[in-house]
Amino acid sequence: MAQPLETVDNNQRTALSIPHDETIEAAVVGALMYNNKLLDDISEIIKPNDFYIDLYGRIFETITVLNERGQKAEPLTLKPYFEKDEGLESLGGVDFLIALTENRLSLGSTADYARQIRDYALRRELIHFGQGVTDEAQETSLDNPANKIMEAAEQRLFTMAETGSGETDFKHMSSGIQIAQEMAEKAFKTPGQVTGITTGLSDLDIKLGGLQRSDLLILAGRPGMGKTALATNIAFRAARAYQHKSKDMGAIVGFFSLEMSEDQLATRIISDLSGISSDRIRRGDLRADELQQFIEAGQEVMQTPFYIDQTPALSISAVRTRARRLQRKSGLDMIVVDYLQLLQGTGSTQSMQNRVNEVSEITRGLKALAKDLKVPVIALSQLSRSVESRDDNRPQLSDLRESGSIEQDADIVMFIYREEYYVRQKEPKSSANSTDPAEFEKYAEWQQKMERVQNKAEVIIAKNRHGSTGSIELFFNGACARFTDLDKGGHA
Numbered sequence: 438m439a440q441p442l443e444t445v446d447n448n449q450r451t452a453l454s455i456p457h458d459e460t461i462e463a464a465v466v467g468a469l470m471y472n473n474k475l476l477d478d479i480s481e482i483i484k485p486n487d488f489y490i491d492l493y494g495r496i497f498e499t500i501t502v503l504n505e506r507g508q509k510a511e512p513l514t515l516k517p518y519f520e521k522d523e524g525l526e527s528l529g530g531v532d533f534l535i536a537l538t539e540n541r542l543s544l545g546s547t548a549d550y551a552r553q554i555r556d557y558a559l560r561r562e563l564i565h566f567g568q569g570v571t572d573e574a575q576e577t578s579l580d581n582p583a584n585k586i587m588e589a590a591e592q593r594l595f596t597m598a599e600t601g602s603g604e605t606d607f608k609h610m611s612s613g614i615q616i617a618q619e620m621a622e623k624a625f626k627t628p629g630q631v632t633g634i635t636t637g638l639s640d641l642d643i644k645l646g647g648l649q650r651s652d653l654l655i656l657a658g659r660p661g662m663g664k665t666a667l668a669t670n671i672a673f674r675a676a677r678a679y680q681h682k683s684k685d686m687g688a689i690v691g692f693f694s695l696e697m698s699e700d701q702l703a704t705r706i707i708s709d710l711s712g713i714s715s716d717r718i719r720r721g722d723l724r725a726d727e728l729q730q731f732i733e734a735g736q737e738v739m740q741t742p743f744y745i746d747q748t749p750a751l752s753i754s755a756v757r758t759r760a761r762r763l764q765r766k767s768g769l770d771m772i773v774v775d776y777l778q779l780l781q782g783t784g785s786t787q788s789m790q791n792r793v794n795e796v797s798e799i800t801r802g803l804k805a806l807a808k809d810l811k812v813p814v815i816a817l818s819q820l821s822r823s824v825e826s827r828d829d830n831r832p833q834l835s836d837l838r839e840s841g842s843i844e845q846d847a848d849i850v851m852f853i854y855r856e857e858y859y860v861r862q863k864e865p866k867s868s869a870n871s872t873d874p875a876e877f878e879k880y881a882e883w884q885q886k887m888e889r890v891q892n893k894a895e896v897i898i899a900k901n902r903h904g905s906t907g908s909i910e911l912f913f914n915g916a917c918a919r920f921t922d923l924d925k926g927g928h929a
């Protein structure tokens with residue numbers, strides 16, 4: 438029952454078969470008019486535009502609307518809505534509707550027929566999709582390069598795959614209870630009660646229970662606080678745990694570095710692992726034994742499942758496409774985006790005209806990506822300058838830059854804060870050798886404060902959808918860009 442579709446390709450006409458089955462479409466609407474309750478079985482499988490025959494699609498839509506109003510949908514009640522419908526009148530009007538109910542196929546197979554209609558609709562969509570990609574590929578344009586066409590095509594295919602079956606349903610609470618029990622059992626057996634992916638920081642793991650799959654975590658802070666360093670530390674330690682300890686606690690990591698290059702990020706990781714300052718590594722100021730440490734650390738890094746994408750100015754759709762590709766090819770358990778404000782939206786008119794709307798699109802996209810791939814997504818974010826104008830420079834949720842949707846879409850919002858950064862900026866101009874008693878005392882007070890805050894960092898958990906908020910203290914080694922647990926004595 439397939440009909441030929443005439444298409445023009447380079448002035449050559451070719452016939453394509455349009456997938457559809459008129460008999461099945463007629464059987465479905467006939468069965469629905471005979472028994473409206475069948476609509477419950479198929480309403481989430483097909484929609485009116487899935488019908489190839491427009492008339493059957495209009496009949497299906499009218500049956501659906503009447504059903505939602507609590508009215509009976511049968512040939513006589515449908516008649517008023519189709520009195521001026523030329524398509525139906527040409528076939529015999531209400532008599533044709535009655536004939537459909539009499540010539541229906543097996544009522545028990547209605548859901549199977551609906552799935553077949555949906556399958557044909559998807560096939561027609563794929564044909565049109567392929568033709569559209571062909572047309573775009575043939576048009577050379579600076580505004581539409583080939584890689585952009587491929588990303589858009591893959592995103593369209595992803596959307597089609599997501600909505601392919603059209604079927605969703607309730608799940609009994611027992612499935613959720615089973616998952617919760619498995620998580621609790623895992624936490625009971627795991628040191629530190631970690632149910633998710635480890636951060637490599639004991640206190641943070643205890644506070645969060647690890648990084649939970651499908652969560653969007655925002656790590657925010659002002660410049661100089663160490664956002665990238667902390668995110669890199671967490672990501673590498675998760676990848677290392679996957680390699681050496683436990684695949685359940687560890688992760689295959691995809692790191693989108695929109696600001697730093699691959700070699701800069703690698704230098705930081707090797708510095709963290711070897712304990713050699715990144716500045717000395719860059720200058721080549723190494724002793725023979727340190728060079729050996731550097732080489733061994735590099736070999737260790739190469740063995741871990743840590744993947745870096747350093748492409749600048751990526752769109753949220755490109756991030757989604759590349760993440761899905763990495764998961765198919767190598768596996769993917771965790772995503773880091775450094776940083777959120779460097780991403781671009783979908784390119785819609787609304788987002789391009791309003792940066793707040795664009796950031797909202799990005800955060801919604803990142804949350805959807807976390808749910809789709811079932812991985813935690815850590816997105817770094819800048820904070821507004823309002824932090825600097827307060828006496829207490831500790832960040833707050835209201836400091837999140839450009840959009841309230843960041844806080845709304847995130848499951849967890851964490852701030853990185855180092856008081857040392859601000860105290861150091863307030864160093865008195867006079868030195869400890871000053872002969873002025875007042876200046877000497879002022880400098881001594883500053884030194885005492887520096888000793889108290891030096892090498893200390895604070896992670897403030899301002900929002901936690903799964904548990905309590907609060908803060909933890911960490912030890913920060915600036916030379917190696919390394920965050921570690923802080924013992925009670927204030928040391929690493």
